[in-house]
Amino acid sequence: MTSILLVDDHDDIRDVVTRHLQKHGFTVATATNGVEAVLAVAQSAPSLILMDINMPELDGIEATMQIRSTDPEVRIPVIALTAYALPDDEARAMAAGCDAFHPKPIDFDRLREQIRTLIS
Structure with missing residues (x-):
């Protein structure tokens, strides 16, 4: 089963995205900031990371x-x-090592497609 680490500081976004991904068969762990994300990856490497930027x-x-x-x-894929x-924001994310970029509000069909592409 594909495990996803969802990193976002907003409770409502974590809840909605977690429910959606679980409904589609993914296992989801969450972190509320980058510090928690780095620690979570060190403890148990997920299949993919969804990383809020701000x-x-x-x-x-x-x-x-x-x-x-x-x-x-x-190399854990990071979206x-x-x-x-903005284009500069995407370039900054990609330069940091992200594999894909997904603007909010989230298009769940497109996000699932990005996840499938990156974990295949």
Whole structure:
């Protein structure tokens, strides 16, 4: 079963996305900020990470860079989720090591397609 780490500082977004992904057969763990995300990945590597970009304590860009730097041999796909959907924001996310970019509000059909593509 595909395990997804969903990282977002908003309770309502975590709840909606978690329910949707579970309904489609994914196992979902959550983190509320980048610090929790880095720790969660170190403890149990998920199949894929959905990473909000704008969060307190440690943002998604820095968290992705830290995850990428811990073990270059392990490449967990990361999809950046953000309300900031300008071209510069996407370029920043990709430069940090994200594999895909998904603007909010979330298009769940497109998100599931991105997940399937990255984990296949």
